[in-house]
Amino acid sequence: LLLAYDPARRLAKLQVQMERAVVNARMIYALLDTQPMQRDKPGARDLSVTDAEIAFDDVTFSYGNGQPVVRGISFVAEGGKTTALVGPSGAGKSTIINLIPRFYDPSGGRILIDGQDISDVTKASLRHHIAYVSQQPYLFEGTIRDNIRYGRPDATDAEVEEAAKLAYAHDFILAQPSGYETPVGENGVTLSGGQRQRLSIARALVRNAPILLLDEATSALDNESEAAVQKALETAMSGRTVVVIAHRLSTVVNADKIVVMHEGRLVEEGSHETLAQRKDGLYARLNNLQLPEPTS
Ligand code: ATP
Numbered sequence: 001l002l003l004a005y006d007p008a009r010r011l012a013k014l015q016v017q018m019e020r021a022v023v024n025a026r027m028i029y030a031l032l033d034t035q036p037m038q039r040d041k042p043g044a045r046d047l048s049v050t051d052a053e054i055a056f057d058d059v060t061f062s063y064g065n066g067q068p069v070v071r072g073i074s075f076v077a078e079g080g081k082t083t084a085l086v087g088p089s090g091a092g093k094s095t096i097i098n099l100i101p102r103f104y105d106p107s108g109g110r111i112l113i114d115g116q117d118i119s120d121v122t123k124a125s126l127r128h129h130i131a132y133v134s135q136q137p138y139l140f141e142g143t144i145r146d147n148i149r150y151g152r153p154d155a156t157d158a159e160v161e162e163a164a165k166l167a168y169a170h171d172f173i174l175a176q177p178s179g180y181e182t183p184v185g186e187n188g189v190t191l192s193g194g195q196r197q198r199l200s201i202a203r204a205l206v207r208n209a210p211i212l213l214l215d216e217a218t219s220a221l222d223n224e225s226e227a228a229v230q231k232a233l234e235t236a237m238s239g240r241t242v243v244v245i246a247h248r249l250s251t252v253v254n255a256d257k258i259v260v261m262h263e264g265r266l267v268e269e270g271s272h273e274t275l276a277q278r279k280d281g282l283y284a285r286l287n288n289l290q291l292p293e294p295t296s
Pocket of ligand 1: 063069087088089090091092093094095
């Protein structure tokens with residue numbers, strides 16, 4: 001009995017672990033669509049987006065009771081433009097990104113979108129206007145089509161395929177055994193890093209949100225994938241308000257605005273040309289030391 005029981009128990013445990021893994025991954029990639037845990041303020045209105053301009057106004061934040069990791073940050077991410085966050089590890093870049101969809105709320109200051117304090121609007125309407133592409137694209141159990149549609153569950157097949165085309169994913173999808181119906185995830189086909197990234201970009205594109213939050217991948221892909229991912233990202237970024245944690249020099253150089261962070265503070269802000277000239281500035285130093293182009 002013991003022998004029979006043990007593997008079954010182990011299997012059950014494994015099942016629980018796998019489910020948890022899926023839930024976590026879905027939370028990361030689709031947190032934007034999960035039902036917000038905290039209630040909206042009484043009388044909260046839906047966010048109304050015109051330019052999709054994001055303004056941080058003296059924002060401070062600490063995780064729990066810890067030290068503030070974002071300290072009095074103010075900057076504007078202009079509508080339709082790209083703002084790149086740069087700075088050493090631990091500077092607070094991911095935290096800034098997390099505050100925009102209200103995964104956390106500031107402990108001081110305000111974040112405004114088109115003049116509306118995001119703490120006054122419904123979370124569902126806020127997140128509806130935001131798409132997110134993370135460093136490590138996760139694919140969950142299901143078909144390629146399901147994985148893209150996750151960006152917007154009511155997207156039609158045609159819209160899913162259009163997004164895949166824009167993300168330079170359509171051709172490799174058609175080359176899979178069952179095209180868009182090919183299963184991916186643990187029991188499905190194995191896709192390359194670049195292909196997974198393009199699916200994740202397609203997922204953001206099908207959402208068609210005016211705000212794109214992007215955590216740029218640090219790991220280099222092979223040249224061909226790199227070029228395809230880059231083109232897909234350019235498509236996704238075009239015409240949107242983008243806030244990107246930038247790791248590639250080209251992204252930083254091409255950004256409309258660079259926000260340099262250090263230990264939770266904004267230390268410099270401006271275009272690449274302006275910041276690179278300040279030889280004693282943190283940006284000029286980072287630019288030399290920490291932002292090499294991927295070599296492969
Ligand atoms: P990296 O480039 O390494 O991702 P970052 O600039 O994005 O760094 P954050 O991830 O925003 O920096 O982290 C800022 C600080 O907040 C760090 O000291 C980090 O340890 C801390 N921190 C981040 N997430 C949490 C969390 N969930 N709970 C507690 N502390 C956290």
